[in-house]
Amino acid sequence: MKHTAYAATMQGVWFSHDDGENWSRLPTPTGGMYNEARCWAVETHKDRPGDLLAGTDQGLYRFNVDRNRFDYIPSPMDALQILRIARDPRDPDFIVCGTRPAEIFISQDNGVSWERSNLNSATECWFINTTRITSIKFDPRDPDVIWATVEIDGVFRSPDRGKTWELLVDGLHDRDTHDLVFHDGESGREIMVSTEDGMHRSMNEGQSWRQEPTDAAPFVYFRSLHGIGENAEILLASVGDKPSGETGMVLRSTDIGRNWQAVDLPYPPNSTIWNFGAHPADPNLIYFATIFGQIFQSRDAGESWTKKKRELGEIRMMAWEPAL
Amino acid sequence: MNFFLTRPHVENAKGDVTTPDILIDRLFVFSGEASAPRPLVGLSHDIEAQTEQAGISVTPAILLFAAGAGTLVSPALSLIDGRLLLARKAWRMRYLENGFSALRLRMNDDEISLDEIGSYLGVVSSIPGGRLEHLPRGIGVVVKAEKLEARSVPSSREVVELIDTRSKGRLRHWVDMIDITRDSWEHRPAPDYATGPQNMGVKHYV
Numbered sequence: 351m352k353h354t355a356y357a358a359t360m361q362g363v364w365f366s367h368d369d370g371e372n373w374s375r376l377p378t379p380t381g382g383m384y385n386e387a388r389c390w391a392v393e394t395h396k397d398r399p400g401d402l403l404a405g406t407d408q409g410l411y412r413f414n415v416d417r418n419r420f421d422y423i424p425s426p427m428d429a430l431q432i433l434r435i436a437r438d439p440r441d442p443d444f445i446v447c448g449t450r451p452a453e454i455f456i457s458q459d460n461g462v463s464w465e466r467s468n469l470n471s472a473t474e475c476w477f478i479n480t481t482r483i484t485s486i487k488f489d490p491r492d493p494d495v496i497w498a499t500v501e502i503d504g505v506f507r508s509p510d511r512g513k514t515w516e517l518l519v520d521g522l523h524d525r526d527t528h529d530l531v532f533h534d535g536e537s538g539r540e541i542m543v544s545t546e547d548g549m550h551r552s553m554n555e556g557q558s559w560r561q562e563p564t565d566a567a568p569f570v571y572f573r574s575l576h577g578i579g580e581n582a583e584i585l586l587a588s589v590g591d592k593p594s595g596e597t598g599m600v601l602r603s604t605d606i607g608r609n610w611q612a613v614d615l616p617y618p619p620n621s622t623i624w625n626f627g628a629h630p631a632d633p634n635l636i637y638f639a640t641i642f643g644q645i646f647q648s649r650d651a652g653e654s655w656t657k658k659k660r661e662l663g664e665i666r667m668m669a670w671e672p673a674l
Numbered sequence: 675m676n677f678f679l680t681r682p683h684v685e686n687a688k689g690d691v692t693t694p695d696i697l698i699d700r701l702f703v704f705s706g707e708a709s710a711p712r713p714l715v716g717l718s719h720d721i722e723a724q725t726e727q728a729g730i731s732v733t734p735a736i737l738l739f740a741a742g743a744g745t746l747v748s749p750a751l752s753l754i755d756g757r758l759l760l761a762r763k764a765w766r767m768r769y770l771e772n773g774f775s776a777l778r779l780r781m782n783d784d785e786i787s788l789d790e791i792g793s794y795l796g797v798v799s800s801i802p803g804g805r806l807e808h809l810p811r812g813i814g815v816v817v818k819a820e821k822l823e824a825r826s827v828p829s830s831r832e833v834v835e836l837i838d839t840r841s842k843g844r845l846r847h848w849v850d851m852i853d854i855t856r857d858s859w860e861h862r863p864a865p866d867y868a869t870g871p872q873n874m875g876v877k878h879y880v
Contacts, residue, residue: 380690382683408681409762417689422762424721424848463831463850468859472868481868503868525868546870 351632351672356402357639358389358667363404363413363420367673370637370647370658382420383411393435394671395442396630402669405432405447410461415674423461433666436486438493446512448483452500456512467512475502477526485529490580491539497556499527505543505556518556523547529575533582533606542607544572544587549607564589566601566610576626578633578651582606586636586652590622594641598623602652617657620644627668639665677812678717680739682748682764687841696746698739698814701758702801706792709800709815716756717814723751723759724854729827730754732849734781734834735818736788738797740809744768745798749779749836749847752818761834761847767794770838779819780835786819828853 355366362385364373378385391405402413409428411420430449438444443460452471457464475481489495496508504519524547533540541552548570550559567589578584590598598619601610621642628636634651643661677699684692702709731754746764774788798804836845
């Protein structure tokens with residue numbers, strides 16, 4: 351599928367229009383966003399082709415396709431670091447942003463007005479001192495339910511579109527949580543959360559968690575999770591030796607994470623794999639990036655990967671969408 | 675801090691946007707014929723302003739500030755307590771035909787031509803070292819549309835628009851007024867310290 355790929359980097363947002371081979375930024379002097387802004391998040395929406403949102407250390411931005419530039423979106427987050435962005439799959443005007451320190455800001459009108467949600471995450475934490483949002487997910491079964499992971503505090507669940515939140519950490523071996531994936535099967539719902547200390551599973555909507563062995567990996571630092579298919583029939587997990595790390599690997603599971611296989615990669619990752627980039631238009635087409643800039647692509651749902659020649663310094667997130 | 679870092683998004687007639695970061699370290703308020711210095715405290719890019727329940731007087735304004743390729747102009751909201759909430763959007767004066775005469779400020783359905791407040795030459799010449807082409811480096815000048823002063827109360831949104839009548843362009847800036855006496859959160863539990871693996875002790879960190 352002809353597509354546009356995006357990379358959120360510590361030097362702004364990079365675009366690729368040729369299958370990830372070549373990458374470029376918008377014109378440095380006139381692109382609407384400082385090209386060396388630290389960008390952590392790029393987010394597309396299936397119902398708004400080309401409407402890319404980007405979270406930076408200088409505010410929230412929206413790509414303006416017609417003018418080939420970014421438009422600044424005024425928000426209360428300018429002084430924070432916008433690390434994650436999610437939009438309601440049913441309503442792209444409903445935007446949820448996660449920041450460092452760990453706060454959630456919600457706009458119900460496509461970014462015109464914002465409310466700071468009462469997440470009430472920890473105000474300090476072990477090791478990294480300041481908490482931060484590492485993922486935001488709309489519940490695939492009920493998008494009025496929003497989930498978030500916080501590093502370092504735990505898994506948060508909001509049953510009411512972000513008005514209230516509940517911290518779910520019972521059984522977590524480590525509250526340094528990174529990402530979530532959901533599977534609704536005949537035996538009920540299963541939720542997986544990646545942490546600094548391995549994978550955890552919940553069979554009761556996050557009320558309790560159980561750490562699970564992942565013998566396929568010599569490391570326990572699990573970062574990004576990605577479920578392929580509408581019900582996450584195939585799972586991908588990224589693992590690294592540590593943050594930022596010196597190596598990483600991809601694990602793949604076809605049985606909801608009960609068994610994992612290490613995926614052969616054509617080139618050794620130079621650091622922890624930080625993020626998978628996918629789009630529902632083609633579940634088989636997936637990108638991942640190592641935090642230190644390598645880009646890999648799969649066209650067969652993560653079974654095999656090719657490494658792109660171009661590297662981009664420090665990458666925090668990948669995304670793609672069908673070309674306009 | 676004796677300077678303010680402004681981060682405008684400056685749009686030109688072709689729709690290109692440049693993003694200079696500029697330090698303002700002297701602020702003046704223009705009052706018809708002269709400009710008086712004013713402390714930088716209160717100058718911000720905030721889009722929310724806490725106020726008492728009784729509200730506060732607000733006035734639409736512009737800020738002219740020195741930039742290397744020509745003076746920039748941004749819409750702003752001036753509060754009577756000294757706060758000046760500045761948009762992160764700007765135009766470059768050299769690209770505005772006839773300068774002030776083409777510009778209008780709008781708030782709450784009321785509009786005023788900047789010509790009614792003063793001339794561009796009058797503003798820049800009121801500043802020591804100011805010339806028509808540019809303001810001296812680091813200088814910002816507030817020009818308020820006093821005739822549009824209004825009372826703003828909590829929960830309202832004040833929208834200030836800078837309008838270029840020639841190009842029909844608009845720079846829109848808004849500020850949401852927040853009730854300082856009301857806690858938006860129903861409860862404020864004690865701040866928590868999150869621990870790491872296996873909830874290990876953290877005394878050695880703090």
